[in-house]
Amino acid sequence: MAGYSVLVKPSAAKEMAAIEPKRLRQRLVLRIGSLAAEPRPPGCEPLAGGPGRYRIRQGPYRVVYAIDDEARTVVIVKIGHRREVYR
Numbered sequence: 624m625a626g627y628s629v630l631v632k633p634s635a636a637k638e639m640a641a642i643e644p645k646r647l648r649q650r651l652v653l654r655i656g657s658l659a660a661e662p663r664p665p666g667c668e669p670l671a672g673g674p675g676r677y678r679i680r681q682g683p684y685r686v687v688y689a690i691d692d693e694a695r696t697v698v699i700v701k702i703g704h705r706r707e708v709y710r
Contacts (some may be wrong), residue, residue, distance in 0.1 A: 626659045626660055626695075626698050627658065627659050627660075627690075627695045627697050628659065628695065628697070629655060629656065629658055629659050629696075629697045629699065630696055630697070630698045631655070631698075631699040632698065632699060632700060634657075634688055634701070635699045635700060635701055635702050636656060638701065638702045638703055639651060639652075639702050642684065643651075647681075647682060647684070648700075650681055650682070651681050651684060651686065654679060654681045654686065654687060655699060658679075658697045658699065660686065662677075662688075662690045662697050663677065663690070663702070664679065666679065666680065667679050672686065675689050675690050675691065675692075676688070676689050676700070677689075677690065678696050678708075680705075681689065682705065683705055684702060684704055684705065684708075685701075685702070685703060685704075685705050685708040686699060686701075686702050686704065687699075687700045687701040687702075687708060687709075688700055
């Protein structure tokens with residue numbers, strides 16, 4: 624099985640850059656990178672906002688992403704603290 628390509632929207636990259644401390648940001652980057660091998664890892668949750676949208680947790684942060692199985696891509700839509708990310 625070939626892996627997926629992971630694309631990060633510019634708005635999500637900006638949200639990622641604002642996360643402190645640096646070690647938490649590094650954990651998020653590793654977690655996002657692992658989506659290339661397994662886009663639906665254990666613990667991911669489908670979202671009601673539309674088909675193909677999921678979220679994963681990393682500490683107090685959430686990563687919202689969309690999966691396109693035909694194009695074999697994972698698009699990171701939003702990254703944020705759990706109290707703000709779903710707004």
